[in-house]
Amino acid sequence: SKVLVSTKEALYSAISEVKPGTEIVLANGTYTDVNIVFKGEGTKEAPIVLRAETPGKVFIEGVSNVQIGGSYLVIDGLYFRKGYSPTKNVIAFRLSEKEVATNCRVTNCVIIDFNQLERDKDDLWVQLYGRHNSLDHCYIAGKTNGGPTVRVDLKGNQSIRNFHKITNNHFGPRPRKGGARGETIQLGSSYTSMSPSNTLIANNLFEECNGEVEVISSKTNFNVIKNNVFYKCEGSVVTRHGNYVMIDGNYFIGDGVNKNVGGIRIINTGHWIVNNYFYNLIGENFRSPLAVMNGIPKSPLNRYNQVTDVVVAYNTYVNCKSPWQFGVGTNISQKEVLPLSEIRSARALRTEVVNNVIFNTEGDAHLIVEHDKADGVTFMANAINNQGVDFKNKDKFIVSNFELKKVSEELFVPVGISTDITPYTGFGFEAIKTDLFGVKRENSNSIGALVSENIKDPVILDKTKYGASWFVADKATVEAKKHEVTAAKGDLEAKIAAANSGDILELNAGTYAISNSLKIDKQLTIKSKDGEKAIVVADKALNSPLFQLNPYGILTIENVKLEGSGKQAAFASLKENMFNHFGLFVTGCEINNFNYVLKAYKQSFAEEIAFTNTSILNCENGIELSEETNDRGDYNVEFLTIDNCVFTNVKSNVIDYYRGGYDESTIGGNLMVKNSTFKNCGAKEKNGILLNTRGIVNVAINNNTFTNNNIK
């Protein structure tokens, strides 16, 4: 029976009366502050369906969430946006600890930017409980707050051996979160790492899932990760806890430039990594195409178990730098300073790396990196074309003279590999029945990810193959419009408010007196129209920042003079409710007489902040990014760049960039300071350090001039 409802109250009422076969149709429109408790017992033949009248025309906004409990329930075609969950989940496959969902499905839905108001307020957009549930054909993107986008929960026998299917989704960009707890999918937790999960993650596109170092964090047993595309994701598929995960027939595509794009990182026992294709990956160590970690002997439950009985077979690596890295995470050298329970000294055992193919257009002298010895690893029947370039560990490869065939921009296939190479047959290899394309391996003695050389382009980046049918994931590229601005009172404020995201405001020469903070909540460029710098002056009455960076506010400011009256910040985030990231690019500017150049408040985050060709002088404080003091590994900006700048008479916190906590798998915080001059700075610096970078993992300070600064 079909029921059309057009208010949330009618929806709730309709749900209370569902029977097998009931179809509730949610009329097109926007529903705000909706809390759907979808409870019912459908059957396989007669499921209970809750669907949008027109898929994509039903918007769930405001403080909204969905809970699903019962059997054979389907949610179809909803669009979650402009809101956040009042609970720990946007969509939970349970009503209570014992009332879980079985054979339920969320399909053809979209969730975008459904973020909590604060980055530290963790939640999950989809949390699977129970068994045999499905999340498929959804588009999910833009999570900025803490917590994996999707998590499978295994606490309780009702949620083990779940055989959930996460398939055919498009996981769109997840911005860098800054610290941990930014996975796209997490399967269980260390507390359930002994439990059989049997979750399937298949045929999904992961695109720029950059939340943290783990795109998928598998923490349970017997999961299958198959035929997915990982496209420019700044992270890896990680078998963090749990064992016997099958990673089969996936594409890992990098751009040959971004070192943060990862591959597969292995911890624990019994995983099989077969038929995968790795292209243009240059990540190192934790982010290398194949990172095999060292374990802690007799590891605590939540730390690192030793790698044993792992099979890495029939994979193809094209133009990947040092693709195989072993002993990743070894910290034996720290054994004097760390407790024994933190020393990762247990090398991989009984592990087979066999029947793989490597092609390098430019020869690589270090195909294998042994952070610790790979003496527990068997290497057999691995073919390589290294363009005749000599390399270490030559005994672990068969040098061969095959070719590379272009199939598409992302797929280049080695062809003409000698059939004289006999594949190694390890225990259980008969289970590797097919190749990357699903072609049968029987009667073939080929190695690498593909059996056949006659290859049709699988168009792996055709986005119509993933996610909700009605949703176009590619943003239409709107051309940036230019708007001329005059120094007339209120004109700048008005033009900022009126601009569309991506527009450019050109300031005529003159002095712009500002008495209310300029609110930036979209992507804007503000620059002087001509060679002469416009001057933006903070009114003495202004007690808030000159530029207030709001969620989504990404400001590029070029060739402008900013004058404070000594008490404002030139730039600052909101103090709270920074529910999305900001960004700041300052170039060719002069910044004078502010209290702060930049003040980032707690829970605010920018993917990038850059100051170039800019003079900063006579400020009480400089660039202040040090409020993430929870010490959970968080920080305020992923990349901070200072290039060709002059800091003069900045009294304290010239640069203060902080990451607290001990989380060795958070690899973030990146500071680059180069070609810059620091003069007469730090007069009031209490700790006597000019550039504070505590806990920041990557710090490069090169080619700078330091003159007459008050430092230790």
Add this chain to the structure above:
Amino acid sequence: SKVLVSTKEALYSAISEVKPGTEIVLANGTYTDVNIVFKGEGTKEAPIVLRAETPGKVFIEGVSNVQIGGSYLVIDGLYFRKGYSPTKNVIAFRLSEKEVATNCRVTNCVIIDFNQLERDKDDLWVQLYGRHNSLDHCYIAGKTNGGPTVRVDLKGNQSIRNFHKITNNHFGPRPRKGGARGETIQLGSSYTSMSPSNTLIANNLFEECNGEVEVISSKTNFNVIKNNVFYKCEGSVVTRHGNYVMIDGNYFIGDGVNKNVGGIRIINTGHWIVNNYFYNLIGENFRSPLAVMNGIPKSPLNRYNQVTDVVVAYNTYVNCKSPWQFGVGTNISQKEVLPLSEIRSARALRTEVVNNVIFNTEGDAHLIVEHDKADGVTFMANAINNQGVDFKNKDKFIVSNFELKKVSEELFVPVGISTDITPYTGFGFEAIKTDLFGVKRENSNSIGALVSENIKDPVILDKTKYGASWFVADKATVEAKKHEVTAAKGDLEAKIAAANSGDILELNAGTYAISNSLKIDKQLTIKSKDGEKAIVVADKALNSPLFQLNPYGILTIENVKLEGSGKQAAFASLKENMFNHFGLFVTGCEINNFNYVLKAYKQSFAEEIAFTNTSILNCENGIELSEETNDRGDYNVEFLTIDNCVFTNVKSNVIDYYRGGYDESTIGGNLMVKNSTFKNCGAKEKNGILLNTRGIVNVAINNNTFTNNNIK
């Protein structure tokens, strides 16, 4: 094709030529120092068989072992005795790390007392590797050296998901080992505790398997322990590591007296304990009928994980004392002195104890013992007849007035349980399809281990149902013979040598001058014939002990005077090659002027030593049991009793009883000293302690008199 062989060389040669269907018949006789490498590829239809010409008439003796590698190989009817293995295993189901056995079988064999010469030299009598192997219908008994009797090894993918079957065996008495590493069956190790094992242990009789606190130590996942009988075993079935073990339909039978007889001890996640029958068990704490342990939060791999998601349902407990104990092993009180990684503070979570039946002939005031709170446990539909005696935790039971029906000496079945009690239905309970007898549970709402009240005696102790068909496990009880002994030179020595085990030597009054140690290598009683004590005197020339206790030497000495010349031990073990246990019972004796009263050397072990009604005087040293200084939890005697004795002028080591090492699950070393007098002792004691009991777990010193001893 059948091949009859009658020498080991012919056997080796025959093995080298096996084909599917080959049957090698080993001619009746004794084969010494045999090393069988049984390698071949049989088929399901045509296995390769190596069998005894007449089962039980082919003896494997000396330094012998068997290795099996290949497929469908069968060993049938061999008798291993009077020897030991030159390797780590008597029977290994592999030839080398990668050459394992698949679908192989050892059946209808016997292994008795096949012990290494030294207790500390660990080995395994049967070690299973590979997959789908079977150990069935064997009788295995008498292991005294270190190492489980049977172990399943899971290192390497070739040995996981092994589905081995250990069925229909009779595991006969395994003596107390003294310390750890005395399991009867161990499934994997902590290093493979993440691996699926799927081993079946079914329809076996475990009789007096007293090696240590674990009869079966399950350390891997998905094992099934079903329909076994545990008869007077001083240990428990323990889910030591690994998860999701099914313990279904077993009998745990005690004698109502021995507190060391255990039941089921639970650690880790997801175990199901269903349809089991517990009778007459009075063990406490680690050895209670159901012991649910506390875990260590984020436990190291080799320590104690938290109990979660465990189901204890449909079990019956008859006359068991405080059958349910929770928080076992808690040591929160030691958190100031132990490292955090040793504190077992994590209580059981999400655990269901439901649909069980308890019957007590005498009411028990403490059915549940909470060593730590059982607040993560759900109790539902548990019926009890406690004879109207009040008890704690009454809210966790349904008091009911049913009866007990005797089926056999070991099996008493509660009948007439109210059908008004609705069984609790937890998640997955539909999988509990049958009861203890295999009767279908569908359409029944009964609780406890049995559905029906019309019960035929399952004769669980009929030994013809277990083990090798040709072997009679019950020893014919030979009547002890008495032999009269005179003081004539050499008569005592001759009578000792000639006696059969169990015999009694009666000493006529007189003085027996002994110039060579009296070698005791069987069970003997030596006593004075009449009221007057015979006097046994150590010759001045005697430099070895008066009584030399050899392997198997169990001496009872009554009403005799022993006189030394100051330099001998009255009793001592061998210094080495104590490949079986000794025992000593001294009653009504006088022991005068020895260097040691008793000296137990390293690696010697007695299950019991007792001195009663005996005077000990003028000795340099007393009872010295302190050489197990490896600190692996070993010790020299399980029970040491001193009752109504007088120690006078014993200068040091009056009693020195030592257990070293930190192994909290070794619960041994038992000292009882009562009604005794210690006078003028300890004159030369360096540490100033009269009774040294370091590391001994159970020490009771009651009602003694201490006079003028040199102690701190």
